[in-house]
Amino acid sequence: MMKSVGAQSHGNPASGRSWWAGATCAGLLAVGGVLVPALAAADEPRQGGTLNVILDPEPPMLILGLNQQSPTQVVATKIYESLLRYDFDLEPMPSLAREWEISDDGLTYTFHLQEGVTWHDGEPFTSHDVVFTATEFLPETHPRASSNFRQLEDVTAPDDHTVEFHLDEAYPAFILAFEVASFPIMPAHIYEGTDYNDNEMNDHPIGTGPFKYERWSRGDYVHLVANEDYWQEGKPHVDEIYFRLIPDAASRALALETEQVDISSYNNIEPFDVPRLEQLPHLEVVTEGYEIAAPLTWIEINHRVEPMDDPRFRQAMMYALDREFIRDNIFMGLGRIPTGPINSVTIEYSDDVHIYEHDPDRAVELMEEMGLERDGNGNFAQIEMLPLPYGETFIRLSEYIRESLGQVGIDVRLRSTDSAGWAQRVADWEYEITNNFVYQYGHPALGVSRTYICDNIRQGVLFTNTMGYCNERVDELFAEAAVENDEERRAAMYEEVQQILVDELPVLWLLEMEFPTIVNTRVRNHTTSAGGVADTFADLWIDE
Amino acid sequence: MSTAKQPVLELRNLSVSLPPGGDRPFAVEQVNLRVAAKEILCIVGESGSGKSMVAHAIMGLLPEPHVKVAAGEALLNGENLFTMSRTRQRQVRGVGMGMIFQEPMTALNPLMRVGEQIEEALRLHSDLDGRGRRARVLELLADVGLPNPEDLRRSYPFRLSGGQRQRVMIAIALALEPDLLIADEPTTALDVTTQKQILDLIRKVQAEKGMGVIFITHDFGVVAEIADSVAVMQHGRCVEYARAEQVLNRPEHTYTRELIAAVPHYIEHREDFVREGTALLKADSVRKVFQVGGGFLRRGRELIAADNVSLTIHPGETVGVVGESGSGKSTLGRCIVGLHKADGGRIVFQGTDLVGLSRKAFRPFRKDVQMVFQDPYASLNPRYRVADIISQGPIAFGTPRKKAHERARELLELVGLDASVARRFPHEFSGGQRQRISIARALALDPKLLIADEPVSALDVSVQTQVLDLLDDIRYQLGLAMLFITHDLRVAAQVCDTIAVMQTGRIVELGTCRDVFSNPTHSYTRTLLDAIPGQQWEIPADLRHLRGERARRPREVSR
Amino acid sequence: MNRDFWNAFASNRGALVGLAILVVVVLMAIFADVLYPRSPWSMVTAPFQPPLSDDVLLGSDTLGRDIAAGVVHGSRVSLLIGLISSLVALFIGVTLGALAGYFGGWVDDAIMRFTELFQTIPNFVLAVVLVAIFTPSIYSLVAAIAIVSWPPLARLARGEFLSLRSREFVLAAVTTGQSTPRIILREILPNSLSPIIVAASLTVATAILLESALSFLGLGDPNMMSWGYQIGAARTVLRQAWWMSFFPGIAILITVLAINLVGEGLNDALNPKLARKGRGR
């Protein structure tokens, strides 16, 4: 199975990244792209203007083929393009691929490329670039290329504007692998035959996108200017973009407020600030544009530690938590309360499961039922928690968890770590509980099953089944559902697996997180796809 | 009294008040003095007598507002210094009067060239142009007897010796040829030979310029050397004020008489010490070298503090080591007592060479060789009671605490203190009393040899005498041998049997006290003797007998 | 002696004010559980309540925790860490300084080079790294603060020992056969303590500032409510809730101020000679 990626922070130090890999989506057949109307109602686009975008933290580099952290994406998606884009329902839309077909056996994907596209340095873009990217560049540099392209047999270019991908096994989710961060097309004429990591052009990205790299003042800003030779006539509409590095959350909010910047994304803005900013007449808050990620945050529990090996204890913990309070006061209303392992916007979601209400008395009952006894301080158990070191929200969340569990007699001690220490302890199972959030990539086969199946209990590897939860029935259901073509049968399987997981609570799902994109109202057409801010901005324009 | 001429300065009923809460309300009380042109007035007194306050009050340098003139007038050429405007005061300073301070090492601005410092006064108060000022500076430097005025003008003070700095100070004070020169103990911090030169210089310039001089000192020898008239101060009051000849030879006030009686002076010595038996201590070619200024990645300069020093001390003998600062006399003492490790030579104590002994091997000898230090304020640990201080040695060598404390009380009585003070802390005692405690501590281990390193030089003269007498007494009673280190030949003359004169790390003359004084063979010894101030003055006979008796007392046979 | 000490101390009005404030802070720390029996982390009211709201005197924070409770309980951490880390720094500094000053020579050279090394590394950077590496906890905070705080104390102790070593009462101790440890501990140490105590009291103030700065950066002990943590947590909501950072900041300010004032008073009382230069002529 895929073990693509996991928890990410976007705000804080270390950052997030990747999208995804392909997955089987039975029934999802090739469809020609139909442009979904952009979110902001478009008047006549105005040409010109300067766009200021918050960038945080500073990306290590801008070569999207070499680095896919979210800040890198925010900038580099204006420079690089892929074959496809996706609408809010994850339907593919054309990008550098004008049209595409998938063979009936699901083994051949044929893409017809746009014509007359040139790289920023004037070289023509051809199918060779696509083949080079898929067969040479990404397999060497992209951390998830080996899993994304596992079924890929070869890639051929019948002519300059056609590319064919041949799979050795049907894998319907493959159509989702052409999102720009998973498959940024790199210029073959620059990279072919060089050490990709050491290429002298690495400080000057060359793509096909609507904006060209102009200048990067480290610690300060990245400056892009409009590409006059962009293949979409009349675009982009704005003249230049400044990505401003503002490492302090309060300063970022202030910058939006004072109109020094126009757009913030991901968790640039602490949730505390969102309601206030939302009230300002010149700002709007949009939560679309993160559909692929569909992040779900939970409390991760090490099942190797007593008494947390007992489902009743995990249930007790769940009953002790007021998830509405978490949503309203920690995430400031940004998010939905999950019912189970699958995000409600993700395919195959079912709400036919047990619902855990906030019920501290029930929590105490459960623990008494287990035969736990209170110690001198009135505690049933002591637990150490590693707060996810990705920004203040998660620290607040940990503090809340400590208080809430403390009220039902579970004494929680927090233990601070930096991101490296956190990653190591979690990967090596040297933790008791922690919080985490993981992207789902649209489909349970891509971003859900990896967390719960026995096969994926791998010490030392992050974003696997680090809890040590193992239920063979769950494994079976996930495996079969992934290759099941019949929609109803598949739905039944996923429903069953959700019910089992909700009963056994391998982790405690807290919130389906929503990232706020906060935009100055003078900016139009900013969110036009599931990529959200990590899209080309070719259609974006600035009103007076 | 002073001449009938119009006085340069006249003090009328000068009182200087101290901040409330002190031990007395006035530092100076109702002092009346006059200084005429060409007159040198010496103000004499012990520490705390208020003599310096008088000078500071005249110069307007009192640390106001805590200490200030409370009453009286100071008329400089008829003009009251205390009521004139600030501007006028500034003009008067420098032009009307100049001042020299006690401590030449700190009286010059360390960051200014010598020339600039002299020039500053000229720039402020004279019409001379740059060239004229420079010429005047050179002239002044030559006048005060400094070599190479041209080089010296550009030097910074730190390159000058103490004597040279004091000369520079005099040059500054003389720059504008003031009518009055105030010298506040200008020679106290100097070696005796330098002191003589400075005294000569002051006398010379005073005669040349016809100035009035107020010279503040604690030393009657100096008074005898230069004074025209003398004012004796005690506790802020002027107890005797008369012409020098009268005060020196026919003192009236009891206090003056006591002071004069206490002046150390060469007296016809007791019989010569007869050396018997084997030497208690024999120093042979002792050498000690210090590394100076060394540091990281840098070797320091070598300073030879003692070079080829040899002397012997017999039981019951007092050997005086006399020399000026830097002569190596203290180094020698510290090598013997084991505070420094000698770099060469032998120090044989009762047959054992102490040089090169390990700490542990040296320890038994600690009992036998004890030391009395110079500074009574630094030599007693302020945190301990007197009994603990005295008994620390015996306790370290295994005497039970109780017994050691009993012995401490005995020793206190021996050194002339009441046994009951054993429970007090050092800060409750005066300098002389502390020095007694210090002696008691040294005696507690029943030493055979006592090293006394300038034991009286930090004390006022009257106290000095008492401590010297005590040391002498104890030596007789206990039959101690003593190495007495001092810079003052007069002091040495009173207690020593044998005298070694040291100069720059070497002994230049070694002989009986009588020989050294009456028959000095080395030129340096002669220079030292010559430099003793007030030699031509004989202490009045009626005062002299107060001290003579004890000195001539027959020697007890040592045990 | 004690009376003199107290009189000298009391003659400095600032020191008295400082002492009074410090007593209040200490009482606050001692009786924190009486004043606010519930944990300072407990969410007692609605988030973002401004000061003087019904049940929260100084307002509430983003989770509805009582700022006043945090300030009161925070005094414990500040004082505890300030005190313990200063004691540790004092121990390291005085030990090294004493050895360097007493023995001189290569021992002195080596120790002083070592001290210089620690003074060259920017101390806050070092503290941040130490706490981050050894994971934030009360122990790592104390250790880190102590490690960056000892060099000035070592230099001071060395200076004192160096000058006292050649003082005559110490020489007298040598000549009367006292052992070296005894000379160091009984003769020199007690006499070098006055300036060291003063410096140490100022070290406590600096340590509290350091602790708050580290907590502010999120490097505090996550289980202990501290002032620096409160300000750090309030930084992002500075605009909505000024009170969240204002009151803890004032708490740090007056506590540190009080300790400095007391330090000056101690200085006046313990080192009368030095005191004079600080104040009137």
Place this chain on the structure above:
Amino acid sequence: MAKIGLFLARRLVKAAIILFFIVLINFALIRAAPGDPAAVMAGEAGASDPQYVELLRQRFGLDEPLHTQMWIYVSSVFQGDLGFSYRQGRFVSDLILERLPATLLLTVTAFIFALAMGVLLGTLAAMKVGRWADTAITTLALVSYATPLFWLGLMLILLFSVHLGWLPSFGFESVGAGHTGLARVADVAAHMVLPVLTLGLFYMAVYTRLTRSSILEVHEMDFVKTARAKGVTEGNVMMFHVLRNAILPVITFAGFQAGHLIGGSILVETVFAWPGIGRLAFNALLQRDYQVLLGVFVVTSILVLLFNIITDLLYTVIDPRIEVE
């Protein structure tokens, strides 16, 4: 001149030795940290593939024995090579050099501000000792000395940026405003006001107190009496005799504090989003970017050493007693 050359040479050798040990200490410290840098990197790249981790390890020499890594690092530092940041894909020296000017601008300005104001206020207080001006200055110094600077920064932002709207609250300049020449200077200066004030106030307090007590101490000295006895005016006594001598300990102390100032810039750069190495260091620390962190350590230590050498040189110029030989 030759003497100064020799002096410099000796100081440089000494500085190099100190630097060597600093590099060793830092290396040891950071190696003591938990977490395998390669695994962390891989994790953050979203890959948990052991082969990929191994690849990273080889690529960055993390598979060498520790002492080899250390030796390689130490020797390359002394050749001016601070290594390569695999996290940022750039040479550490480039990263630091880009950020250095901003930090230097901030710290040096703050330092000059603190020193100038400190000496000025300290002198003023000493001259008016015991009067209201002295009381006011002393109180200001005491309060500034006790104020946590990160809090001060926040309060200044609250007052001057949020409430009054007078000054920008973050950043180095108004990016994209297209200022050039004097307008740009003014723009940067406006951005600097609050950070400089925040960073400088604490040190100003230190120098004020130091100058004041130093002046009062020098005031008591004999040579000041000598100057008065010459009839020098009070103003000149202060300027030429007192201040010149009193400033020496202030300089010594100020040289010593250079390091603290750079440490303080971590906080100030964080609060004010100032693009300098203090922030670089903090981010590097959180990202476990060893090479950058070591680099920042080395560079700040070099700055401190340089500062100290400059102080020493300055001292030899002011104080003739210091022998440069």
